[in-house]
Amino acid sequence: MTKFDAHLTELDTPAAIVDVQRMQRNIERMQRCTDGFGVRFRPHVKTTKCTPIVRAQLAAGGRGITVSTLKEATQFHADGIGDILYAVGIVPSKLPQVLALRRRGCDLKIIADSVASASAIAEFGRAQREVFEVWIEVDTDGHRSGVEPDGAALLEVARTLHGNSTRLGGVMAHAGSSYDLDTPEELAAMAEQERAGCVLAAERLRANGLPCPVVSVGSTPTALSAVGLDRVTEVRAGVYVFFDLVMHNVGVCTMNDIAMSVLTTVIGHQIDKGWAIVDAGWMAMSRDRGTEKQRRDFGYGQVCSLDGTVQEGYAVRGANQEHGIVWREGERDSDIAARFPLGSRLRILPNHACATGAQFPEYHALDERGLTRWSRLHGW
The missing domain is CATH 2.40.37.20 (D-serine dehydratase-like domain)
Structure with a gap:
């Protein structure tokens, strides 16, 4: 010993032990990867939920963060981080928390993937005289949530959001089914599927006169396996900071990276x-x-x-x-x-x-x- x-x-x-040397190496690896594609990297902090680690991610070049709870958003905003994406579908009961954060100066973005959700955000915004920035979640792999990039619902949601009480900020996707893969070829193909689907959604919005400044994709496997990220503006990933045995089996890290x-x-x-x-x-x-x-x-x-x-x-x-x-x-x-x-x-x-x-x-x-x-x- x-x-x-x-x-x-x-x-x-x-x-719970964190090997700081390995963690820093993982942070730098992901940042180099996304920098190499010329895209912004927005780390997802749900893995660690820890301010010193998040600061290390931002110091390496991360721009903004992604959170999975409003409690995370509240804490990290209090710790001085202003640019936050809440990447979980919103419900009306949580909109007052979002409003409170925005009125404290937090640049908090929320997501929607249905007309019902978009309508609730718009109605609440009108009542509160607040303009919420909303991104549309796009389903590129049938994993969990989101609208089809080539479906009618995309435009319905976008038109509901594009108004005086909401600002359509962009589209985002998460290829969570990449966790089920384990070869470089499969992972590269999934990364391209994620990219292409999200870009298609953005292009359809723009072709219909709707704004789409952000095209955001990401999961740890696809971020590390992408061959190209043409027309993507940012990448999100989270578990890369620690890695784990699932990621080892997927093939994006060794045990010495965990x-x-x-x-x-x-x-x-x-x-x-x-x-x-x-x-x-x-x-x-x-x-x-x-x-x-x-x-x-x-x-x-x-x-x-x-x-x-x-x-x-x-x-x-x-x-x-x-x-x-x-x-x-x-x-x-x-x-x-x-x-x-x-x-x-x-x-x-x-x-x-x-x-x-x-x-x-x-x-x-x-x-x-x-x-x-x-x-x-x-x-x-």
Whole structure:
């Protein structure tokens, strides 16, 4: 164990650890990628929900942020960030929060993907004498939300928004189905599908006399796999800052790029089963089993030694609330107690960094100077 890792023996477990060197490398990689295409990069902060990390993303060249909750928008605006996209469909009950933020000086953009949503925004804006900037969410891959880029609904929503109480700011897409892919060819094709669909939507709006200054695309896999981003104005991505085992299986990072891990202690053994029991169960790792349907299943997380060295074949393959069960894939390890002695410490790489991070109120950022506590935002 090096002096660098010795700091980890000071912590109670389980604890969320951020390898600052890896994190910074990931931030710089994404920024270089988007800079190379000459497009603006708007980091999605839902993965970390942590001000020091967001500041590192902006310092590297990020321009504005994307959030998944209005609580995030409120916190990051209070921390001095003004340009914010709330990238979740809005409902009328949340519009007063949006109004309050805008009247405090926040340049908050919201999205719509239906006439009902657009009408509610327009009606509220008229009543409050506020002009909201609204982007239209476009569905380029059948993943979740949005209007078809070549469908009639796109123009209906746009015309509803283009008025005195709203400003049509652009179109945005998120190719979330890229998480289901795992070859460079598939990922590049999905990135192009996302780009082409969003650009088509923008061109249709402009051809019909409607403004569309922003064309925004993004997911971590497509952002890192795009061959070209012609007529795109900005890219969004979030999980790249930490990466995780799902992204490893998708093929956009190695295990040595994964910047967040869960520090855990070995609390027992089942020798006859070849099990080591750790104090990181699903309450620490989350119940996200995102690798279960991928080409390699890591259970609840990949086991590493205290210094971060991957222990091949060992994963948290079973979990209860506060107990994780570690065993080696494919065979019983009769020497499990010698390999992972009682009281020894391990680090577990997560399936989904967003879900695992959400289990903790703070990160312990580890660099050559030691450990620093970084608060993490919770709730909605």
